[in-house]
Amino acid sequence: MDAEKLELGTIDRSVVAGAALVPLEKRWRHLVSAVFVLMGIALIGASFGLSEFRDGQGVLTGAFVLPLSAGVGLSVFGCLATTAWRAFAGWLCVALVGEAASLQMIDAGRLIHFQHYRALSDLLQQHSLEVAIVVLQTCIVAYAITKHIGSIAAWLRSNIGYWKLAIAVLFLVFAGAAVTPDLKIYGTGLLIGAWIQLVSLGTVIILVSAVPEASVERIGRKIDVFLNGSDEPTATRSRLDRFAVGAALFVVLLAAALSFFVYQAYPHVPDETQYLFQARYLAAGQLTVKPPPVPEAFSLYMVPYLDSRWYSIFSPGWPAVLAVGVWAGVEWLVNPVLAGVCILLAYVFFQQVYDRRAARIAIILLSCSPWFIFMGMNFMGHMFTLASALGAAVILLNSLASRRIWMCLLAGGLIGVVSLIRPLDGAIVAVLLGTTVFFYSSTWRQRILSASALVLGTIATASLIFPYDAAVTGNAFAMPIDAYYTKHFWPKVMALGFGPERGMGWGLDAFPGHSPLEALINTALNTSLLQSELFGWGVGSLLFIVFFVLSGKARLKDLWAVISIAVVVLTYGLFWYHGGPDFGARYWFVSIIPLVALTVSGLDWLGPTVSSTVKNRLVLALLSLCSLALICYVPWRSADKYYHYLGIDPSISDLARDHHFGKSLILVRGSESPDYQAAWTLNPVNFDGDSPIFAFDRGTAVQTRLLSSFADRQVWLVDGPSITGDGYRVEAGPLVAEQVLKTLEK
Numbered sequence: 001m002d003a004e005k006l007e008l009g010t011i012d013r014s015v016v017a018g019a020a021l022v023p024l025e026k027r028w029r030h031l032v033s034a035v036f037v038l039m040g041i042a043l044i045g046a047s048f049g050l051s052e053f054r055d056g057q058g059v060l061t062g063a064f065v066l067p068l069s070a071g072v073g074l075s076v077f078g079c080l081a082t083t084a085w086r087a088f089a090g091w092l093c094v095a096l097v098g099e100a101a102s103l104q105m106i107d108a109g110r111l112i113h114f115q116h117y118r119a120l121s122d123l124l125q126q127h128s129l130e131v132a133i134v135v136l137q138t139c140i141v142a143y144a145i146t147k148h149i150g151s152i153a154a155w156l157r158s159n160i161g162y163w164k165l166a167i168a169v170l171f172l173v174f175a176g177a178a179v180t181p182d183l184k185i186y187g188t189g190l191l192i193g194a195w196i197q198l199v200s201l202g203t204v205i206i207l208v209s210a211v212p213e214a215s216v217e218r219i220g221r222k223i224d225v226f227l228n229g230s231d232e233p234t235a236t237r238s239r240l241d242r243f244a245v246g247a248a249l250f251v252v253l254l255a256a257a258l259s260f261f262v263y264q265a266y267p268h269v270p271d272e273t274q275y276l277f278q279a280r281y282l283a284a285g286q287l288t289v290k291p292p293p294v295p296e297a298f299s300l301y302m303v304p305y306l307d308s309r310w311y312s313i314f315s316p317g318w319p320a321v322l323a324v325g326v327w328a329g330v331e332w333l334v335n336p337v338l339a340g341v342c343i344l345l346a347y348v349f350f351q352q353v354y355d356r357r358a359a360r361i362a363i364i365l366l367s368c369s370p371w372f373i374f375m376g377m378n379f380m381g382h383m384f385t386l387a388s389a390l391g392a393a394v395i396l397l398n399s400l401a402s403r404r405i406w407m408c409l410l411a412g413g414l415i416g417v418v419s420l421i422r423p424l425d426g427a428i429v430a431v432l433l434g435t436t437v438f439f440y441s442s443t444w445r446q447r448i449l450s451a452s453a454l455v456l457g458t459i460a461t462a463s464l465i466f467p468y469d470a471a472v473t474g475n476a477f478a479m480p481i482d483a484y485y486t487k488h489f490w491p492k493v494m495a496l497g498f499g500p501e502r503g504m505g506w507g508l509d510a511f512p513g514h515s516p517l518e519a520l521i522n523t524a525l526n527t528s529l530l531q532s533e534l535f536g537w538g539v540g541s542l543l544f545i546v547f548f549v550l551s552g553k554a555r556l557k558d559l560w561a562v563i564s565i566a567v568v569v570l571t572y573g574l575f576w577y578h579g580g581p582d583f584g585a586r587y588w589f590v591s592i593i594p595l596v597a598l599t600v601s602g603l604d605w606l607g608p609t610v611s612s613t614v615k616n617r618l619v620l621a622l623l624s625l626c627s628l629a630l631i632c633y634v635p636w637r638s639a640d641k642y643y644h645y646l647g648i649d650p651s652i653s654d655l656a657r658d659h660h661f662g663k664s665l666i667l668v669r670g671s672e673s674p675d676y677q678a679a680w681t682l683n684p685v686n687f688d689g690d691s692p693i694f695a696f697d698r699g700t701a702v703q704t705r706l707l708s709s710f711a712d713r714q715v716w717l718v719d720g721p722s723i724t725g726d727g728y729r730v731e732a733g734p735l736v737a738e739q740v741l742k743t744l745e746k
Contacts, residue, residue, distance in 0.1 A: 033078045040078060041075060059643060060643070062637075062640025065103060070100070098134060105131065108637075108641050114508070115178065119185065145202045159551060178528040179524045200539045204625060209617065251336075255336035263332070266681070268646050273677060278322075282323040286685065291309070296702050311472050314381075315422070316465075345387065347359050353560070361600045364622075364626060370584075370637055375583055386593070389418050419465070436560070498516065503577065506577070523578075525578050530542060536637075565598075603619075649728065651727045662690065664693075664734060667696075667716070667718065670721065675728075679694040707740055716732070718731065
């Protein structure tokens with residue numbers, strides 16, 4: 001009996017001790033979690049605060065993304081460390097740090113060139129930490145992926161086949177690096193690009209496989225409810241809802257923040273400078289401006305300085321809309337707002353062509369696309385082009401479905417607007433939507449009437465270009481851009497087609513003139529930009545599209561997307577220039593909608609080939625990739641490339657304000673681009689009034705004439721960044737023009 005009491009007492013004491021240890025263990029686990037969160041927050045703070053991640057001017061560099069991503073990963077891991085999701089959080093850390101490290105291996109930068117992976121010597125000497133991180137990631141992923149190899153191989157064998165797989169792999173590998181004449185750099189880029197894509201893909205597979213099995217079905221049901229739109233009352237087809245409005249607001253705010261803080265609300269590309277110049281004089285009620293005295297001192301590329309009237313060489317469609325922003329004093333906000341409009345129109349369009357689920361996935365992709373977001377940040381006309389084209393498509397499809405022929409007039413009117421923004425895009429959109437009439441109409445009567453209304457609407461707005469051209473160039477059939485290049489360069493320099501007279505011999509142009517071979521090279525360059533910037537995925541943005549198209553499972557309703565992309569690529573293949581790397585494959589920007597559509601269809605195609613559990617994990621993989629793009633790619637691209645892009649420094653406006661230039665003449669010394677280009681933007685519309693006038697110091701002869709013409713103004717001498725090695729600096733002033741003239745005469 002005593003023994004029983006003793007044993008019972010012993011058991012009671014052990015139970016009590018165990019019960020006391022449970023809360024102690026929980027407290028330790030929560031403490032460890034808190035430590036990880038604090039470490040993450042510290043790293044995020046360090047990424048913005050430490051000088052190691054800033055350049056000589058104190059500006060953030062792309063290197064700050066590595067500690068930022070690590071900080072986000074550790075914070076998430078700390079929050080989930082005590083849950084069943086800790087393995088997922090751990091792999092998310094691996095994905096974030098690996099993605100950020102691999103981005104540091106890319107040479108993109110703020111000067112114009114196609115990005116490529118750095119030379120091996122550069123990587124090993126200056127980026128050894130990043131290389132070590134990716135190597136470590138490779139080892140971890142290689143070990144963890146072994147248990148999935150069998151199922152992956154079986155799926156590829158049954159759904160793709162070996163020869164299609166080989167084609168897909170070759171395409172993705174060659175799309176992973178920009179073509180360059182330096183075969184050593186190109187070969188290195190292909191190998192490193194293939195390595196990064198493979199490791200990133202393996203990381204994402206393991207990441208979503210680490211989601212707790214018990215949570216997959218529950219999350220899958222919630223995802224289905226969300227994507228199918230049953231969270232919205234009386235969900236109907238082709239309508240806007242809270243999801244669409246929320247996505248549009250997100251895009252507007254993100255693009256606006258980038259435009260203001262990264263792009264500094266200032267034009268950087270020469271095209272943008274001319275767009276803003278044109279918008280300002282249109283806002284002032286003018287179609288041209290009076291050239292300033294001594295035009296040589298104010299000449300700039302794309303300014304017809306020898307003519308009796310000055311004007312922008314571009315079509316008036318986009319500057320007319322940008323002029324609204326100029327009038328309101330928020331020209332930097334126009335494109336972000338248009339990006340939000342595109343989100344709303346795209347949501348309706350995808351519902352018209354597919355369904356609510358596909359539309360929501362498409363909008364998630366579009367809202368997280370670096371290509372789309374940065375296009376919404378700049379001063380280029382591509383976002384307005386896309387908005388007009390989407391508006392035309394939405395109205396046309398509504399017209400064909402409801403048989404309200406008169407709506408085709410409105411659709412045609414918007415096609416005409418596209419032609420007033422970018423004439424070649426207008427022709428592309430006209431062909432694609434005109435073809436749509438014949439495929440979507442049910443009777444020949446409807447086809448003929450709809451096509452006629454579409455043509456009439458297009459002509460009504462597109463023909464506005466003739467009185468505009470007559471007012472600007474004096475010839476209704478001479479576009480400003482053609483008149484400028486023909487006069488200042490040579491005929492057919494900007495014409496479509498092949499020939500030795502095409503092109504201007506720029507450094508990024510592969511060969512003199514234009515040929516089918518160069519068209520192929522230009523296509524390869526733009527494809528590499530798509531692979532990187534369409535979605536900003538380490539696995540490659542074209543991954544889903546390539547496997548879907550090669551599977552042979554594309555549906556009839558996907559044919560429009562394939563044809564649209566082909567038409568865009570083939571049409572721009574006739575132009576000698578690829579568009580450059582300024583904002584991705586910008587000449588192809590209208591293809592972003594069909595590209596997103598094929599990505600969604602690719603995800604939809606994968607669904608039936610796998611179990612419901614894996615299907616849910618696929619959606620989680622897509623969401624994870626989008627999150628990685630927003631956390632890693634967008635901040636990296638912002639700091640590494642677009643801040644002071646092309647060397648443009650808007651601080652010249654701060655200098656003018658701080659020194660109270662007022663009614664004065666500022667002689668800018670340095671390079672024409674970017675030093676004078678940045679200052680030229682600040683000139684008043686007619687180069688007169690009480691505002692400061694910025695001229696370029698082109699030597700004594702021009703300077704003498706200039707000072708005589710502006711003898712009533714004080715003179716300031718300002719050195720540009722190419723001279724100072726920093727920002728703009730006042731070298732002398734204020735001076736009296738007569739004194740400067742006497743000095744020059746001596």
